Amino acid sequence: MANISLTVNKKQYQIDADPQMPLLWALRDIIGLKGTKFGCGMAQCGACTVHLDGEAVRSCVTLLGRAEGQEIVTIEGISDNTSHPLQKAWIELQVPQCGYCQSGQIMSAAVLLRENPHPTDQDIDEAMMGNLCRCGTYTRIRKAIHRAAEIMNG
Amino acid sequence: MLEHQMIKVAVRKSSLDRRDFLRLSGLSSLGLVLGLGWKSDGQEMIAAGADAVTVKLNPYIIIESSGTISIMNPMPDMGQGTFQSVPALIAEDLEVSLEQIKILQTGGEKEYGRQTAGGSNSIRGQYQKLRTVGAAGKEMLILAASQRWKVPVTDCYASEGIVYHKPTGRSFTYGELAEEASHLPVPQNPQLKDPKDFKILGKNYPRPDVPLKVSGKAVYGIDVELPGMVYASAAHCPVFNSKLINYDDTETMRIKGVKKLVRFQRALGAHKYDAIAVIADTYWAAYQGKLALKTNWDFGGNDSFDTEKYEQTLRDMAGNEGQVVHSDGDFENAFHSAPVQITALYELPMLSHSPMEPQNCTAQWHGKDLVEVWVSSQGADRVKSEISKNLDIPADNIKVNILFSGGGFGRRLYNDYAVEAASIARELETPVKLIWTREEDTQLGPFRPPTFSAMKAGLAADGKPLAFQHKVISPSMGSTLEDKKDTSGESSSMTEGISTQAYELPNMKNEYVFSQIHIPLAAWRSVTSSTVAFAHECFIDEMAVRAGKDPLDYRLETLLTKPSDTKRLLLKLKEVSHWEKPLPDGWGRGVAQYEFFAGLGGYVVEVSSKDRSSIHIEKVYMVIDLGTVVNPDTVALQVEGAATMALTAATKSAITFKNGQTRQTNFHNYPLVRINEMPDVEVHIIAEGGPKIRGVGEPGLPPFAPALANAIFAATGKRIRKLPFNINQV
Numbered sequence A: 001m002a003n004i005s006l007t008v009n010k011k012q013y014q015i016d017a018d019p020q021m022p023l024l025w026a027l028r029d030i031i032g033l034k035g036t037k038f039g040c041g042m043a044q045c046g047a048c049t050v051h052l053d054g055e056a057v058r059s060c061v062t063l064l065g066r067a068e069g070q071e072i073v074t075i076e077g078i079s080d081n082t083s084h085p086l087q088k089a090w091i092e093l094q095v096p097q098c099g100y101c102q103s104g105q106i107m108s109a110a111v112l113l114r115e116n117p118h119p120t121d122q123d124i125d126e127a128m129m130g131n132l133c134r135c136g137t138y139t140r141i142r143k144a145i146h147r148a149a150e151i152m153n154g
Numbered sequence B: 001m002l003e004h005q006m007i008k009v010a011v012r013k014s015s016l017d018r019r020d021f022l023r024l025s026g027l028s029s030l031g032l033v034l035g036l037g038w039k040s041d042g043q044e045m046i047a048a049g050a051d052a053v054t055v056k057l058n059p060y061i062i063i064e065s066s067g068t069i070s071i072m073n074p075m076p077d078m079g080q081g082t083f084q085s086v087p088a089l090i091a092e093d094l095e096v097s098l099e100q101i102k103i104l105q106t107g108g109e110k111e112y113g114r115q116t117a118g119g120s121n122s123i124r125g126q127y128q129k130l131r132t133v134g135a136a137g138k139e140m141l142i143l144a145a146s147q148r149w150k151v152p153v154t155d156c157y158a159s160e161g162i163v164y165h166k167p168t169g170r171s172f173t174y175g176e177l178a179e180e181a182s183h184l185p186v187p188q189n190p191q192l193k194d195p196k197d198f199k200i201l202g203k204n205y206p207r208p209d210v211p212l213k214v215s216g217k218a219v220y221g222i223d224v225e226l227p228g229m230v231y232a233s234a235a236h237c238p239v240f241n242s243k244l245i246n247y248d249d250t251e252t253m254r255i256k257g258v259k260k261l262v263r264f265q266r267a268l269g270a271h272k273y274d275a276i277a278v279i280a281d282t283y284w285a286a287y288q289g290k291l292a293l294k295t296n297w298d299f300g301g302n303d304s305f306d307t308e309k310y311e312q313t314l315r316d317m318a319g320n321e322g323q324v325v326h327s328d329g330d331f332e333n334a335f336h337s338a339p340v341q342i343t344a345l346y347e348l349p350m351l352s353h354s355p356m357e358p359q360n361c362t363a364q365w366h367g368k369d370l371v372e373v374w375v376s377s378q379g380a381d382r383v384k385s386e387i388s389k390n391l392d393i394p395a396d397n398i399k400v401n402i403l404f405s406g407g408g409f410g411r412r413l414y415n416d417y418a419v420e421a422a423s424i425a426r427e428l429e430t431p432v433k434l435i436w437t438r439e440e441d442t443q444l445g446p447f448r449p450p451t452f453s454a455m456k457a458g459l460a461a462d463g464k465p466l467a468f469q470h471k472v473i474s475p476s477m478g479s480t481l482e483d484k485k486d487t488s489g490e491s492s493s494m495t496e497g498i499s500t501q502a503y504e505l506p507n508m509k510n511e512y513v514f515s516q517i518h519i520p521l522a523a524w525r526s527v528t529s530s531t532v533a534f535a536h537e538c539f540i541d542e543m544a545v546r547a548g549k550d551p552l553d554y555r556l557e558t559l560l561t562k563p564s565d566t567k568r569l570l571l572k573l574k575e576v577s578h579w580e581k582p583l584p585d586g587w588g589r590g591v592a593q594y595e596f597f598a599g600l601g602g603y604v605v606e607v608s609s610k611d612r613s614s615i616h617i618e619k620v621y622m623v624i625d626l627g628t629v630v631n632p633d634t635v636a637l638q639v640e641g642a643a644t645m646a647l648t649a650a651t652k653s654a655i656t657f658k659n660g661q662t663r664q665t666n667f668h669n670y671p672l673v674r675i676n677e678m679p680d681v682e683v684h685i686i687a688e689g690g691p692k693i694r695g696v697g698e699p700g701l702p703p704f705a706p707a708l709a710n711a712i713f714a715a716t717g718k719r720i721r722k723l724p725f726n727i728n729q730v
Helices: A021-033 A086-091 A104-114 A121-128 A138-152 B002-013 B082-094 B120-150 B174-182 B250-255 B283-292 B307-319 B331-336 B381-392 B417-426 B436-444 B477-481 B527-546 B551-559 B565-576 B632-651 B705-718
Strands: A002-008 A009-019 A049-052 A055-058 A072-073 B021-024 B033-036 B045-048 B053-055 B061-064 B067-071 B099-104 B156-159 B161-164 B172-175 B230-236 B243-248 B257-269 B271-281 B296-299 B321-327 B340-347 B360-365 B370-375 B398-402 B432-435 B451-459 B465-474 B510-516 B587-596 B600-609 B615-627 B681-686
Touching: A002 A021, A009 A021, A021 A049, A021 B002, A021 B283, A049 A104, A049 B230, A049 B398, A055 A104, A086 A104, A086 A138, A104 A121, A104 A138, A121 A138, A121 B172, A138 B632, B033 B432, B061 B120, B061 B174, B067 B082, B067 B161, B067 B243, B082 B099, B082 B120, B082 B477, B120 B156, B120 B161, B120 B174, B161 B174, B230 B257, B230 B283, B230 B417, B243 B271, B243 B477, B250 B257, B250 B283, B250 B360, B257 B283, B257 B417, B307 B340, B307 B451, B307 B465, B331 B451, B331 B465, B370 B381, B370 B417, B381 B398, B381 B417, B417 B432, B432 B551, B451 B527, B527 B551, B527 B705, B551 B565, B551 B587, B565 B587, B565 B600, B565 B681, B587 B705, B600 B705, B632 B681, B632 B705
Parallel strands: A002 A072, B067 B099, B230 B432, B370 B398, B465 B510, B615 B681
Antiparallel strands: A002 A009, A049 A055, A049 A072, B033 B061, B045 B053, B061 B067, B156 B161, B161 B172, B230 B271, B243 B296, B257 B271, B321 B510, B340 B451, B360 B370, B360 B432, B451 B465, B587 B600, B600 B615
């Protein structure tokens, strides 16, 4: 166990935890941010995607020790009142079904749009391939990312 | 017909003079509770304390004098949209908007009747009943207002939770009227709205759970947190029916945070499987403790089970005479004397449901007699009955809290994980959250049953069918889950729909050959239709090809000479898919439909192949026949999802066993279709009203794979008879 300091959604946390614990479980069970989901535990499904210094990472395999001192952003931190263009587009196109994977989908899409404000279908497929959806919302996700790009680009 | 019967049922069973106030936990003030319903034991009110009153009626509508309106939703939401569509049935006739109401989930209380979402039954099972509940409430509120104003009731109307006096424009909110309304008799036969006046039903009404689900605020079972809660991670044996001989927890107990171990049994149907849980103050510690645990299992010989051998057994049984499940005319004679005879064997595999949220449940005992659980489940009533049965406590001593489910697909009909959590919690002083790993979810079942289908058809020289046989060879869900040894009662669920398609097939004799298995098998989205429809609809295609006919025209002109819903569906598919438009070289299109207990749907799939081996899906058209539609956009979503799940089932991994355990463990070796593999799906809904309301969640699944395989045949000449297949190399 060690004293670890984390910056999550611009807030400082001091936690006492095993540095080998994946960031996912610290976010969920210690800090109490439950929007980031557990799906597979081996970086196969993307449900646990968060931003670590601006990059999309799978928090289920990101050790706490590696996350220390970096800017962590979770789904709860991307906007207040669901005002992020992706959230607006997701609502407009009614993307989610069960919704369990959607935090991770949105976190991956946010990095894509920041790097590429005008993605093609192929760009979207490449950026979003790491995020599984068992309910099958893929075609809507593709449309919603295009729509979010439109909203973002005014 | 169906609709008419449902009205009669609702009226006969309605509680006609119910008026009760109650205070439910979480409600700030007294108000109106009403419902029409199932008088289970004749008692209207069983307790009236200072803090709570329990009323034996169906309290679907709760109006507090503060104005808050709550609607009880009996159907858990696992992504199929019931969080919006079921309360909408009440809200429409109550004249409230969905923005005005709080939606509360029922917890398996008897007065709500069935509370299980399954069989695509939520809307069709609740439509008439809940609309009637809403309409009765509105009439009582209007009557209360007219009495207060001393004006004719016909001068009053309701809109958006307010009753208006038309001539003067005076108004009262529902909250202001609730107490008076509750003293009025419940109308026996309230007037339902004319569908042309609908504000919610039939519209693409936004779902209230969507904003929660895009902001991380939706609470799933796995997100529940209680004061003092500990975590559990459990060791189950991946070889079914193994006994835990002993274990060594030396390493486990060295892990910081691990508190203790609890031995328990996993109850699944009639089975009890040994298991042991590691309890710790974080999930991570519990999981590490489980990894460090050394367990010693007696496999009891079950470690020899092997899928390849089992499939050979099924293949060998294809020639056996089965139990006849349908017989019309003289199949043997007609088949043997037919000028053209076709036979084929289709092989469909075992699969896992694999919802994105791994199984989990949080449980807490309040003293020795009462247990409370928080769980993602498809049915609060089933959670209750399973815990009651397996822990031997009265159902009334169990409180069930249903959260959003991260997928269901049939898996969450079986609440083994809830019974587990309750069993573990009984040994603890604190609440406990049990979380399965993805590996457990993939390996422990229950699985979709594998089915093999031996098909035979005799055709006349002009291609007309003279004889037809679909023989299903498979283990059965009933035999594995409920330990029923009698195979005669199981065939109907294992031969779903094979004898009831609208096709005019003379001399049809369908059979079922039962095969024993010890692996637990269960309903998987669209149940047995998810497998037998593939054989059925691909074989119809084979018949069309032998008859030298276009597969869609063969269905329409040779097999469906009389009007039917299926014919209407296929005609619509022909139109929307531009079936007659020529395709480029290397392309092919395929069609399939299937009608079964859940409903009726059909697809046309277009594929292309540059090399007659690697397949690209170009376009997917789907038509679903519903009769009545509540939310067209939700229907489209469900079909898009069913097509995705069907594509995974057709082209990704089966669940296979070696040495008694599944080879597949997680998404790296049990992959799902990813975004780059999923084509657009164009969904068309037939909803021309009428009494028949069909299901939404499942009918999009069975016909997808046969339409795809039929398209692949059209493009490449290769007939696929075994799933899954490699779409990059057929």
